[in-house]
Amino acid sequence: MKKARTIDWKSYDPAPFYDELIAAKNKPRPCARTLTSYLAALDSDEIQTRQQAAELAILEMGISFTIYSEGENIDRAWPFDIIPRVIPRSEWQQVEKGLTQRLTALNLFINDIYNDQHIVRDKIIPKYVFANSKNFREQCQGFTPPLGVWAHICGSDLVRDKDGTLYVLEDNLRVPSGVSYMLENRHLTKRVFPELFENSTILPVDDYTNQLFDMLASISPRPMDYPKIAVLTPGIFNSAYFEHSFLAQRMGAQLVEGADLFVDDDDCVYMRTIHGPERVDVIYRRIDDEFLDPEAFRPDSMLGVPGLMRAWRKGNVGLANAPGAGVADDKVIYAYVPDMIRYYLKEEPIIPNVPTWLCVNKPDREYVLKHLDELVVKPANESGGYGMLVGPHSTKKQRSEFASLIKKNPRNYIAQPTLGLSVAPTLCEEGLEPRHLDLRPFVLQGVRTYVTAGGLTRVAMRKGSLVVNSSQGGGSKDTWIVEEDA
Amino acid sequence: MLSRVAERLYWMARYLERAENTSRMIMAFNSLALDMPRNQSLSWRSLVSVTGMEGIFNEHYQRDDERNCVKFLIADAYNPSAVASCLRAARENIRTTRDQVPTEAWEVINELYRYTFENLDTAISKRGRHAVLSEIVGRCQMLTGLLTGCMSHDAGYDFIRLGRNLERADMATRQIEIGALQLQVREDDNEPYEGLLWTSVLRYQSAFQMYRQNVRRRVNGPQVVSFLLQNEPFPRSVLHCLNEVVTALERLPRNSVPLRTALQTARHAGEADVHQLIVDDDLIDYLDRLQLEIGELHRDIVRCWFPIHEAA
Structure with a gap:
């Protein structure tokens, strides 16, 4: 249990970064005024008592994530900071519009490249960009899933720079995780600070699982009131197993593993139940494409269901997200999203991209190689914050390693400026300290589009660190979208 | 209900019941041991052998003294029937069926698991043993009450009921x-302690009070055996x-084979002439x-409803 020594709001100073709660030393932002004055009135002991109460609740409720260490998997208690991050509703409405716009364009793009490829013919995006993307699936060509939607669930990462501008840092269209922690964080905050919810208007987040159920039901091949929905998990050893189970439970869906399902001669998917086989209409799969169906992808996969792709292409089962949707996770494709928005929707992007240099283009590459000490270099197809170079924090040796990696496979690398990620007051061993954070809202697209009110705020708990992933020492905060007082 | 889920619920209930019964057994035996005169020491090994794990015990221990036996029955991870191992397995089975059981059940087993592993040393020690085991x-x-009172009594619950009662039987x-082992090796100078022994057998099962209300005779072997075997209420x-x-x-679908075996086993228990x-x-x-019949019944259940999966 962590022990904050002093909690002194007066001397808290986020400079030189943008702080989510404090505009400048001793000046809270209007949206955070209620929160900060409430917190400032609590003494250090009281704050620590509440932090400890939250940590105890996390253990009791078994909110955990799993990490691998020396061949064993260990359940770690979910790291949570009780001080929420606050965003004014007026700003959030723009973000909602921006995310809806973005996911709409991405779905049009994915459907286009698996079919007629207008965007290539019109020379907006060169073909090589997706043709050799690691997540482009030939097996999906010439097919349009119900509603034309491929990425039904998207978790986009947003970051705020020094000047307060929000950027989309990446789109996660494969199996984005974290939404259960967003819901549990709210649950915890209500337990820790019930008084605050009485006196302010904080938008609720609890509706997510209902929205998820409705969206999944909307892609069922059989129109009925209660389609059979299953959440397909790789099993208890997966780091997000807690979330798979949580979502199944909240939706009243079956939590299944690959071996629970089979595809019969009629090309329909069935689960093995105590009553015998029972047909499944929609699968919310939390298994990567490659493991989904050993007949279509990796033949050695033990996690998937043989024949699943066949059943899907016949229209006998809905799959969310559709296989192949991850093609747009590629960070080279990411760079083209603003162009996609303009091309498909004839609109200007509402939320900007982080400026991105594509190492595959010669002028960009030369620039990147010259400025490695200032830039963040990322591989195009990794997630979880692995395999990247943070220029300003790197050694000469690391930079020369990356230089040769880039020269060897330029298609696989992009670079972005090092952003001064925004911070928020966080309880640390040193006391109340600014820590960097990002935000992952979740977007659902079926017949309609739904954006969560806020999302999962992830915090880099180590001083100066920019790495927010929970597998690498990141924590989290509740995220409040608040109605500002007039 | 998925076959895999049914299987895990069944095993969860079995392991939970086994943890409880083993704890009761150790507590009652412990209390009996304190009552015995010094020249009449009890064999702790007999506790190990009734759990059917004597083979594993012999692989790990030379001496079958109290400490080794108790450690083996409570804490040793290589003994799948040890209290700690049962609770670990019960927790693992609940963890993988969390969407089926009430949320509180997960919280309780999680807490129980943590409590048990934090107090293993105390549970093995002579002085702390009783307190820790009664807590368990x-x-x-x-947890059993929570499942009975807060979970829908549908197929999932029927599998829990199956597991619990099969294990309890x-x-x-x-x-x-x-x-019965003591009846067999009866020696004359042992007799004054026979009453004590059977009282402790009743206490394993929290049955002493119910026995007194029902039997109204002094505690003796044959009466206790028929009470624990055949007293339907x-x-x-x-x-x-x-x-x-x-x-x-x-109440379960496609039940004919296991049902027939169960009816036959119940008949064999009910109709036996204990005297x-x-x-x-x-x-x-x-x-x-x-016991073999109960094992056969278990195999029928597995073959009928859990065709492919292995539970934790």
């Missing part, structure tokens, strides 16, 4: 066996448990046969 028994019962036959008697198994089976078995010196063999 209490929390197991809390099995453990009851083993506990009767502890007493008593919820820990073998017959009662097997009838519960029958009721749960009747004759004792006179013929056949009680131990009879109990072994009953």
Whole structure:
């Protein structure tokens, strides 16, 4: 249990970064005024008592994530900071519009490249960009899933720079995780600070699982009131197993593993139940494409269901997200999203991209190689914050390693400026300290589009660190979208 | 209900019941050991052998003294029937069926698991043993109560009921066996302690009070055996448990094979003539046969509903 020594709001100073709660030393932002004055009135002991109460609740409720260490998997208690991050509703409405716009364009793009490829013919995006993307699936060509939607669930990462501008840092269209922690964080905050919810208007987040159920039901091949929905998990050893189970439970869906399902001669998917086989209409799969169906992808996969792709292409089962949707996770494709928005929707992007240099283009590459000490270099197809170079924090040796990696496979690398990620007051061993954070809202697209009110705020708990992933020492905060007082 | 989920619920209930029964058994034996005169020491090994794990015990221990036996029965991870191992397995099975059981059940098992592993050393020690084991028994019962009171009594619950009662019946036959072994090796100077022994067998099962209310005679071997075997109203008697198994089976689909085996096993428990078995010196063999039948019933359940999966 962590022990904050002093909690002194007066001397808290986020400079030189943008702080989510404090505009400048001793000046809270209007949206955070209620929160900060409430917190400032609590003494250090009281704050620590509440932090400890939250940590105890996390253990009791078994909110955990799993990490691998020396061949064993260990359940770690979910790291949570009780001080929420606050965003004014007026700003959030723009973000909602921006995310809806973005996911709409991405779905049009994915459907286009698996079919007629207008965007290539019109020379907006060169073909090589997706043709050799690691997540482009030939097996999906010439097919349009119900509603034309491929990425039904998207978790986009947003970051705020020094000047307060929000950027989309990446789109996660494969199996984005974290939404259960967003819901549990709210649950915890209500337990820790019930008084605050009485006196302010904080938008609720609890509706997510209902929205998820409705969206999944909307892609069922059989129109009925209660389609059979299953959440397909790789099993208890997966780091997000807690979330798979949580979502199944909240939706009243079956939590299944690959071996629970089979595809019969009629090309329909069935689960093995105590009553015998029972047909499944929609699968919310939390298994990567490659493991989904050993007949279509990796033949050695033990996690998937043989024949699943066949059943899907016949229209006998809905799959969310559709296989192949991850093609747009590629960070080279990411760079083209603003162009996609303009091309498909004839609109200007509402939320900007982080400026991105594509190492595959010669002028960009030369620039990147010259400025490695200032830039963040990322591989195009990794997630979880692995395999990247943070220029300003790197050694000469690391930079020369990356230089040769880039020269060897330029298609696989992009670079972005090092952003001064925004911070928020966080309880640390040193006391109340600014820590960097990002935000992952979740977007659902079926017949309609739904954006969560806020999302999962992830915090880099180590001083100066920019790495927010929970597998690498990141924590989290509740995220409040608040109605500002007039 | 998925076959895999049904299987995990079934095993969860079995492991939970086994943890509770083993804890009870150690507590009652412990209290009996304190009552015995110094020249009449009890064999702790007999506790190990009734759990059917003597082979594993022999692989790890040379001496079958109290400490080794108790450590083996409570804490040793390589003993799959040790209290700690059972709770670990029960927790793992709940963890993987969290969407099926009430949320509180997960919280309780999680807490119980943490409590047990934090207090293993105390549980093995002579002085702390009783307190820790009663806490474990209490929390197991809390969990059982929670499942009974807060979970829909649908197919999932029927599998829990199956597991719980099958395990309870099995453990009851083993506990009767502890007493029966003493009947077999009866020596004359042992007799004053026979009452004590049977009282402790009753106490394993929280049955002492119910026995007194029902039997109204001094505690003696044959009466205790028939009470624990055949007293239908008593919820820990073998017959009662097997009838519960029958009721749960009747509610499940495609049940004909296991149901037939269960009815037959219940008949064999209910119709046995305990006095004759004792006179013929056949009680131990009879109990072994009953255990084999219960094992057969388990295999029928597995074949019928859990065709492919292995539970934790």
